Amino acid sequence: MNQDQTVHNSQLSPTRLRSLKTMAQRLRRHSLISTTEAASGHPTSCCSCADIVATLFFNHLRFDVQNPHNIYNDRFVLSKGHAAPVMWAAWAEAGAYPVERLLTLRRVDSELEGHPTFRSPYAGAATGSLGQGLSIGLGMALAARLDQTGARVYVLLGDGEVAEGSVWEAAALAAYYHTDHLIAMVDVNRLGQSQATMYGHDLSHYESRFQANGWRTLTIDGHNIEEINRALCTAEESSGLPTAIIARTIKGKGISFLEDLNGWHGKPLKKGEELEKALAELGSNFDLEEPLMVAPAPRSQAPTRTPASLSSPPEYAIGAQVATREAYGNALKKLGATSQAIMALDGDVKNSTFSEKFLKEFPDRFVECFIAEQNMVGTAVGLASQGKIPFCSTFACFFSRAYDFIRMAGIGQVDLKLCGSHAGVSIGEDGVSQMGLEDIAMMRAVAGSTVLYPSDGTSAERMTELAAQTPGIVYIRTSRPKTPVLYNGNEVFKVGGSKVLKGSEQDKATVIAAGITIQEALDAYEQLRREGIAIRVIDLYSVKPLDLDTLRKAARETGGIVTVEDHYPEGGLGEAVSSALAGEWFKFRKLAVNSIPRSGKPAELIDMFGISARHIVQAVKEMF
C-alpha cells in the first residue's frame, strides 16, 4: 500500500471508508470504557470529535509512531485537552502502546493523564488550559518551515475555547506569517461545560471570524468521514493561507441518551447498565475491513540542538554604564552565532528589550509577535517542542499577560527562556502600569523554573548564556537604567550562585540585593563604612535556586540580614531568602516596594518607595 498516495487521495474506497467509520466507533468505545473505568473524564467531548480524529490519524497524519520526536513527523495538538481519552485511544490504535493501557487512564501510575501532559511523548503538547493549542501549533509550524521538513501541524479545538482571545492572537499571526501548513479543526459541538456556547451550531460565526483573520475556512459535517477527508485534502493543498475546518458535531455523538444534551460535560457513564447500553449503541462488530495505520514520515531526524555559548566574552569596562537589558540583546546575538537553535520572539518592544540586536543579525530566527504576549509564549512553546531554544522578551510586567501559558509551559517542562525588561520602580516616569513588580513572585512559582536577576552588563550576558544552557523555564529580569559594570568578562556565574561583593570578618550585617538595588547596597556600604560599620554585600543574582551556603554563612557570621529589592514585598527576593533561612537565628529586615508606585524620576521613586541606600543604612542601624 502506498501510504503517501492514500494520504493525498480525496476519494475514499468503500472498504477504507467503512474501516474509518469503524475506527471512529472504536475510539468512542475506548473513550467510554476508559472514562468509566477512571470514574471521571469527558466522554461526550471525545465522541463529538471521534470521526475527525479517526480520519486525521488514519488517512492523513504522517508520523513515525516508534519515533515520536522525529522532526519530519506531522504534529497533532489536542487544544481541547479534556478530550484526551480519544487521543490516547487513537495513538493506541496506531500502535504507540497496547490498547490495554487505555484502561489505566487517570491512574496515578499512568502516563495517560486526564489532560495531555509531558509524561506521554505522544501528547504533542501539554494542554488542558483551553485556547493554547493554536499558538503552540503555530510555533511548530514555524519550526517546520525553518527546518524545511514539510511537516504539517493539525490543531483540534473545541468551540467553547474559541472564546479565549489567545486563539485570535494565534490566528492573526499565523495568517501574517502565511503558515499554510497549519490546519485548525474546530469541533463545534454546541455545548460548553455549563451551558450552550455563545454561537451554538451557527458555524457562520466561526467562519467569518477565521476569515476576518486571514484564514481559508471550510465548513463540514464533522460526523461525515468523506466530508472530513475532503476538507483535510483541501486544507493540505498549499494556498498561502492557514486553513480552519469548522465542523458541526454533536456532543456525545453515537449514544442516543447523551447526544446534544446539556449536563453531560465531564461526566463518565456508570459501570454496568449505563455503560453497556451506550456500548451496544456503538455497534457489535469493531473489526476493520482493511488495516489502518498512521502513514510514516518521509524522513527521520531527531531535533538537533547545538549547545549555545557566547561567541565572545562580555567586554564591558568595569565602571562603564551599561543597561542590563542592552547586555541581554548583545548576549542573544552572540548565542545566536554559536547555535542555530537559538531563536528570539518579542511583542513589539524589541527596541526596548534590545532583542532587535538579534533580529538584525538573524532575521530568519526572529519572530515578531506584536502586542500579544500569550501567543508569543505559546508560539515559543511550539518552537521549543521542535528543538529550538526560544527566548521571549517583553516588559517584565507584561509577562503577567501570559502567566497561564508560562504555567502550562512549566508543567510541560518546556525549555523556554523569558526575559522581562523594565523591572521595578527604576523605570521612572512611565508609571506603575509599566513596572514589573510581581514578576519574581510569578516566575518563582512556576514549576521547575530558574530565576536570574543580573545587576550589570557582564552578568547579564553571562546569565543569558546560562539561560540557554539550563533546561526548563529560565526567567531573566533586566532593568531599564544604565548601571555601572561590576564584573570582569571572565567572571564565572552559575545557577544557584551568588557573589559576595563586600565582606570582612567584622561585618555587622549582610545586605542582600540584586539588579538595580546592588548600587544602593554599595552606596549604603560606603556610608556605613565611613561611620565605622562594616557590612557584607551579596549580589544574589540567582533568585531561584538560592545559594544557600553563602546565605547561611552570612546569617551566622553577621547575625543580621537586610534584603532590598525593586519588587513588591510578596514572593520576591526577601521572602525567598528569609524563608530559606528559617530555622537560623538572625535579625531580618525586608526592604521592598512598600506601596503602589507612581510616575516620577527613577531616583525619586527608589527613595520614595523604600529601597534606596538611605533605607538600607537605616535598616542596618535599626538592627543593633
Added chain:
Amino acid sequence: MNQDQTVHNSQLSPTRLRSLKTMAQRLRRHSLISTTEAASGHPTSCCSCADIVATLFFNHLRFDVQNPHNIYNDRFVLSKGHAAPVMWAAWAEAGAYPVERLLTLRRVDSELEGHPTFRSPYAGAATGSLGQGLSIGLGMALAARLDQTGARVYVLLGDGEVAEGSVWEAAALAAYYHTDHLIAMVDVNRLGQSQATMYGHDLSHYESRFQANGWRTLTIDGHNIEEINRALCTAEESSGLPTAIIARTIKGKGISFLEDLNGWHGKPLKKGEELEKALAELGSNFDLEEPLMVAPAPRSQAPTRTPASLSSPPEYAIGAQVATREAYGNALKKLGATSQAIMALDGDVKNSTFSEKFLKEFPDRFVECFIAEQNMVGTAVGLASQGKIPFCSTFACFFSRAYDFIRMAGIGQVDLKLCGSHAGVSIGEDGVSQMGLEDIAMMRAVAGSTVLYPSDGTSAERMTELAAQTPGIVYIRTSRPKTPVLYNGNEVFKVGGSKVLKGSEQDKATVIAAGITIQEALDAYEQLRREGIAIRVIDLYSVKPLDLDTLRKAARETGGIVTVEDHYPEGGLGEAVSSALAGEWFKFRKLAVNSIPRSGKPAELIDMFGISARHIVQAVKEMF
C-alpha cells in the same frame, strides 16, 4: 445653548467646526509641551487621536465635570493609555482642573501620571497595559444598562493593541449582550512601538474583524472632524449592536517632521528649537470662536453601594461534609439578597464554582463571560467602577490567564472579588493543568490584595461575606472535595485572623495549615497525640494579611513550625509565614507540593506530593 441638541446634531455649524479644529490643535499643543517638560512620554500617539478626542469631548460626551463619579455621566476609557497627555489636556480644557497643571505631567507629586491611574478621578480606568479598555468599557456599559442611566461608554483604542486577544474576548461578549451603547474608536495610526503594525493602514482588516464579532463598523478619516462627528452621531443611534469607529490617522499628525515616521514612539521633543518648530506648525491662533464645553449629564447620582452581609448565618452541622466551593455559592446568593450591588461573573464553570446558585436567584446580576477569563476580570473592573461589587469565579489556575488584568485592578485599587475553585492536587484525576498551585503566590503579590482560604463550609460563607465588605482585591481560594464542617455558624472570622484549632501548654510544635490541609493537620494531631506528642494546629484562613500575634506566640511557645499547603513551595502559605516570623527563633519545616503533580485520586496525590498527615507527623518528629 441647548447642549443636548448639539450632541445629537450631525451637522456642525461653521464656527463650531472651526472651534473644534482649534481645540484639537490645542490638545496637540498641550501634549507636546507637557511631554517635553516631562522629558518623556508619547506625543506622537497623542497627535494621532487629538481630533477624535476633541470632537468626542466637546460635541458628544455628557459628563458633569465637577462630579466625575455621577453614574449618569458618559464614560471615556483611554485604552491606549500611553496617550494620557491628550486626555489630561482634554479634561483640563473641559474645566476639570487648571490647564497649568498639565505642566506637572509625570512629576512625582502629580496625579497626571504617564499612564492613567486611580490618582485622577478623571482617568475613567487605570490603563497602560494595552488591550484592557474594551473589557472595562463593557463592564461600564453593563452597569449603565442595569442602572438604566442611559449613559454611553466610549473606548479609544490604538491599532497596535488590537493584537491583544482580550480585545476580541470583549468584542464578542459585547455583541452577545447587545451593548449598543458601547462605542469603540480605533486610532489606526499604522505604527507600533518598534515597527509598523500587522495591517498598517488597511482598515478593512479591522472592519472585518469587528463585523465578524457582531459589531457595526464605520470607517473614517480620523482627522476630519465632520466625519468623526457624523460617525459618533451614527454610533449613538441604537441599533442593537455595539459600534466600532475605525479611524485612519497619522501618528504625529500636525507636525511635518513627526508625521507617519517610525522611530518617534514614546519620544518627546527636545526643549528649544525642536519644540518651537513643532508648535509653530500647529498654528499661531488658539482662540476658540465659540466656547466649547462638555455637555452635562441628564441627571446626577453617586454610585450606591448598599453594604452586603449574609442574609442568614451559615447553617452547616459540625462534621457535615461540605465543599467550600459550594458554600461560596450559597454565600453569594445570601449576599445578593442583602445588596443590589453584588454581582457575579463566571467563565463557563458556574456549575463547578457554584456561582450558578447566584444566577438562579439573580439572573439580571449575573454575567456569563464564557471561556475568556481576561475579559471576565476586565468586565468586573468596569462594573466595580460604577459602584457594583463584582465576584468573579473560575478554577483557581485559570485566574493566571487574567493576571495582567488583576495586576492592573490591584494598582487601580478596584473593589474586585475573585474566587478560585479547584485549588491544588486535591482535585485529583483531572490532572495538573486544572490545579491551582501558584494562585496564592500570584494573588499575594497583587498590590493591596487580601487572600482568604477557608477550610470548611462555615468559614467559606463568612469569608465570602468578608470579601464583600473588604475594600480592594480579595481572593478566596476554594477546594473541590467535600470536607468536614469545623465551625459553628456564629463563629467570627476576620481579615488578618486565624483560629487555633488545637493547643495546649505542652505543645511541642505548631502545624499551620489552611483549606484542604487542615484535615491532614488534624489527623496528624491525633496520630501524634496517641504517641504522647502535643502539637498546636492553626487554621491560617487569612493568608494575607497574617495574624502575626498568633503566629509569633506559636513560634515562641512551641519553638517549631510546620506549614502545610496544597500549593507550590514558592510564594504560598509557608513562605508568607516563615518570612513574617524571620527574626524569631524557631525550627521550621515547609510542606508544599514538591514536584509536578499528575492525575490520580485526591488522597493518593496529597500523599504522593508530600502534604498528607503522614508527612506532617514526620516533619514534627524530625524537629526534635
